[in-house]
Structure formats: C-alpha cells, structure tokens
Amino acid sequence: MQKPVISKLGIHSLEDALERCEFLGMRLSRKRRFILELLWESKEHLSAREIYDRLNRKGKEIGHTSVYQNLELLSSQGIIECIEHSHGRLYGSVTLAHSHVSCIDNHEVIDVHVELPLDLIRQVELQTGLRINSYTINFFGMRDPKHGDNIDIVDYLRSPE
Numbered sequence: 001m002q003k004p005v006i007s008k009l010g011i012h013s014l015e016d017a018l019e020r021c022e023f024l025g026m027r028l029s030r031k032r033r034f035i036l037e038l039l040w041e042s043k044e045h046l047s048a049r050e051i052y053d054r055l056n057r058k059g060k061e062i063g064h065t066s067v068y069q070n071l072e073l074l075s076s077q078g079i080i081e082c083i084e085h086s087h088g089r090l091y092g093s094v095t096l097a098h099s100h101v102s103c104i105d106n107h108e109v110i111d112v113h114v115e116l117p118l119d120l121i122r123q124v125e126l127q128t129g130l131r132i133n134s135y136t137i138n139f140f141g142m143r144d145p146k147h148g149d150n151i152d153i154v155d156y157l158r159s160p161e
C-alpha cells in the first residue's frame with residue numbers, strides 16, 4: 001500500500017507568499033504586504049476585523065474595504081488560509097494541509113499537524129472509493145483547570161519541526 005501523498009509544495013514563509021503573489025501577477029501593494037506580514041508575524045488565525053484593528057494600531061493605515069478585498073483575493077489564490085469558524089471567517093498564514101484545535105473557552109484556533117494511521121486512511125478510501133491525498137481534522141477542547149494550560153497536550157500533537 002502506498003503512503004498517501006500530503007502536498008509539501010506550498011508557501012512556507014512570508015517570502016514564499018510574496019513570490020507567489022508576483023508569480024500570479026498580483027500587484028504587491030503596501031497594503032497587501034502589510035496583511036501578509038501581520039499574518040506571518042502573528043502566526044494566529046485572525047478575523048478581518050482583528051487584522052484591520054492590529055494594522056491600524058501599528059500605524060499602518062488601511063481601510064476596512066481594502067482589508068476585506070485583499071483577504072478575499074489572497075485566500076482565493078491560496079496564498080493565505082481561510083477557515084469558516086463558528087465565530088466567522090478567520091485567516092492564517094499556513095496553507096499546507098494541517099488540522100485545527102479550537103478552544104471552546106476563548107475561540108482561539110491552534111494549528112496542529114496530525115498524521116492518521118494508514119489503515120484508517122485506507123478505510124476511508126474503501127468506504128468512499130476516493131484516493132485520499134490530504135485531510136484536515138477539527139478538534140474542539142477547553143482548558144483543563146487541573147492541568148493549567150494544556151500546553152503538554154498541544155506539544156504532543158505538534159509534529160517535531
């Protein structure tokens with residue numbers, strides 16, 4: 001049985017994201033660059049509103065409409081990640097296949113890399129007749145007061161870098 005191919009091609013850095021824009025013939029306006037820089041610096045999943053607020057707090061003047069339009073364009077071209085969250089759309093910098101853990105308490109979404117056992121993937125392929133080449137798992141959880149931060153569990157799920 002062949003190991004499923006999980007695409008390693010993609011955007012691994014801010015430089016890659018900027019290069020991809022150029023490759024696609026997208027103008028690298030200052031505003032577009034501000035958004036990409038913020039997403040790569042913060043490594044969080046942010047709403048359009050948070051992106052707007054943070055950029056303006058940093059003194060980077062950018063209007064609401066411009067933020068929305070740029071996020072729409074960048075995500076439609078696969079340059080940034082866009083996820084539908086219970087509290088609305090969130091944007092992130094990681095576009096490679098990955099999974100998420102959503103904290104029920106504070107709605108934070110954390111990226112995790114989880115590798116499913118091959119026999120489980122095979123079962124899904126047998127049930128659907130489709131060849132699986134990527135997957136995303138959505139975990140939901142809350143902070144465990146007995147264990148403080150739950151950092152150990154999240155670290156356990158993260159693949160070594």
Ligand SMILES: [Zn+2]
Nearest residue numbers: 081092094111
């Ligand atoms: Zn993500």
